[in-house]
Amino acid sequence: MMAPRTEIFADPQDTALAAADWIAxxxxxxEGTFRIALSGGSTPRLLFGELSLRRIDWSKVVFYWIDERFxxxxxPDSNYRMAQETLLSHISVxxxxxxxxPVGGHADDAAALYEAELKDDYGAETLDPxxxxxxxxxxxxxxxxxxxxxxxxxxxxxxxxKWVAAVPTGRPEVRLTLTYPCVESSRIxxxxxxxxxxxxxxxxxxxxxxxxxxGRLKPVGDVVWLLDQKAxxxx
Ligand code: 6PG
Numbered sequence: 001m002m003a004p005r006t007e008i009f010a011d012p013q014d015t016a017l018a019a020a021d022w023i024a025x026x027x028x029x030x031e032g033t034f035r036i037a038l039s040g041g042s043t044p045r046l047l048f049g050e051l052s053l054r055r056i057d058w059s060k061v062v063f064y065w066i067d068e069r070f071x072x073x074x075x076p077d078s079n080y081r082m083a084q085e086t087l088l089s090h091i092s093v094x095x096x097x098x099x100x101x102p103v104g105g106h107a108d109d110a111a112a113l114y115e116a117e118l119k120d121d122y123g124a125e126t127l128d129p130x131x132x133x134x135x136x137x138x139x140x141x142x143x144x145x146x147x148x149x150x151x152x153x154x155x156x157x158x159x160x161x162k163w164v165a166a167v168p169t170g171r172p173e174v175r176l177t178l179t180y181p182c183v184e185s186s187r188i189x190x191x192x193x194x195x196x197x198x199x200x201x202x203x204x205x206x207x208x209x210x211x212x213x214x215g216r217l218k219p220v221g222d223v224v225w226l227l228d229q230k231a232x233x234x235x
Contacts, residue, residue: 004206004223008232012046012194015228019192020050022226026136026188027056035121035133037064037178039140039148040079043192047138048086058091062121066137066183067149068101070110070166070174077173078103101176107166111176115164118182127163127185129220134186137219141193145201145212148183149175157213180217189219196230203234 009015027034038044065079073080080100088098099117102110119125122133139147150157151170156177159165163182167175183189191214193202205214206225227235 004225006225006227006232006235008227008229008235011228011230012043015192015194015226016046016050019047019190019226020054022224023047023051023136024054024056027060030060030135032060034061034135035064036061037066037134037137037183037186038079038083039066039138039192040068040082041140041142043140043194044138045082045086047192048083052087052090056091058093058097061093062097062099063088063093064099064118064134065101066139066147067175067177068103069171070103070107070176072103073100101164103176107168107174107176111162111164111166114176115162118163127181129185132185132187132220133182136188136190137183137186139183139189139191139214139217141191141198141201141205141214143197143201145205145209145214147214147217149177150180150213152211152213154213157216184217184219186219187221188224189217189221190224190226192226193231194228196233198231199234202227202231206235 068079069077071077102113144152149167154170156165156167159179162179165179167177204212209215
């Protein structure tokens, strides 16, 4: 794995603009299906809006999520809804290109269902580091150093067999999350982080601090950090 590439921009808008151009270039240069796994939260909103304005051959792209709040897809807190509102409803994609995490029934069953879907798309039951599941994973970082719904001191951090897990504790609502082995299985892993409240977490995660969930991530592919000056202020 190459050393992480780090790009620092003036503010969240410039970071989103540059990230959108970079992702558009990755998709254009890619032969075949481009599997992208999206983060939720608020940071990606600007990026998704910029991506919706780019001339991209979206027919190559399959959209996945790295985590989800276990709420209906039309709920204000849904990561799927946020992506739908800011990107997916503005571009030409077929429903079969969009793989939302299921949010009905019991969370454990929904996690197992998503895992089966990922394995079906991947074509194998075990992940081969030489053949990553995703082409690009977009990761946001919490100020507590969490990524996905891999929260500090949470039992889900030790899940190394499942690809998808329910996370019943750590937040008011139940979450679904990709586990470390699954989210690490990407050709490119891009951290998209802005804001001064993330600066300490950025510093510690990049230093490999295992007290922070982000510091334990070992992506199989290349790592890129897309930061604004505030998030990079302690580097
Ligand atoms: C979620 C995200 C989560 C997010 C971080 C950063 O469902 O909330 O997947 O991991 O990326 O909490 O959130 P912000 O972008 O809102 O700061």
